[in-house]
Amino acid sequence: MTRLTLPAIALALSVADPGLAPVRLPPESAAGWTAYAAATERRIERELASPDRFLGMDFGTSPVADRRAVLAGNIVVREIETRGDRGQALEVPSAMLHHWRGAVLIPKAILNDVMTTLQSSAPEKQEDVLKSAVLARGPDWTKVYLKLQRKKFVTAVYNTEHLVRFRRQSPVRASSMSTATKIAELTDVGTPREHELPAGDDRGFLWRLNAYWRYEEVPGGVIAECESISLSRDIPLGLGYFVMPMVRSAASESMERTLTALKVRNFQMPRESSPAR
Secondary structure (H helix, E strand, O other), rough: OOOHHHHHHHHHHHHHOOOOOOOOOHHHHHHHHHHHHHHHHHHHHHHHHHOOOOOOOHHHOHHHHHHHHHHHHHOEEOOOOOOOOOOOOOOOOOOEEEEEEEEEEEEOOOHHHHHHHHHHHOOOOOOEEEEEEEEEEOEEEEEEEEEEEEEEOOOOEEEEEEEEEEEEEOEEEEEEEEEEEEEEEEEEEOOOOEOOOOOOOOOOOOEEEEEEEEEEEEEEEEEEEEEEEEEEEOOOOOHHHHHHHHHHHHHHHHHHHHHHHHOOOOOOOOOOOOOOO
């Protein structure tokens, strides 16, 4: 799953509003998010249908260099933007939209093993994932619970649920789409009084979260690429110039941690029980 730019946003908000007053998702922000997510998914579908390219970075501004860097063992992270069908900018008013893409090589992995593991188990516990569980499972989908923690300048903890759908494009290519169906900020975390805040009564650090993954088996392993979009409350007027560099830095670092965790995850399966390639 993807991580967000919560630390920098929280810092900005704490400067402007020490009480971090609850905030509701504005209707115009929700509508803007829906349009942006739909445009992103249409663009991804067009890319997945391409006969000669597959990963998102293959359609970027430096595809050869990026792929070479990933194959050399580096993690490549870019801030990106989806444009409208006519090339126009897509606005999400009264909110902040965060859109990032990153890729990593899982060394010596086999695509069948990676997909079998991802479809049968929840993400492992890591820095930002306090708890995880598979709530339900079908032939090509899972519903996953994650208790997420963001901790730096302030701490924000969430109960979240995600519907993840998997697809196989070819024997060496696969993709998945994860949509957060529940995001509830927690208060009094770690005490007997721990409980979820009602929607609209939280601090607005995380309103929406989608993640789009692509997996390609290559000589040496499997390239895993994550494209994430998320929505949060806006930065107060006048602070954007100072805060946006921190927001971008935190987002890039978060994506890199997500991909690093995937890189070191154990995807090895006993060969006698591994699905036929």
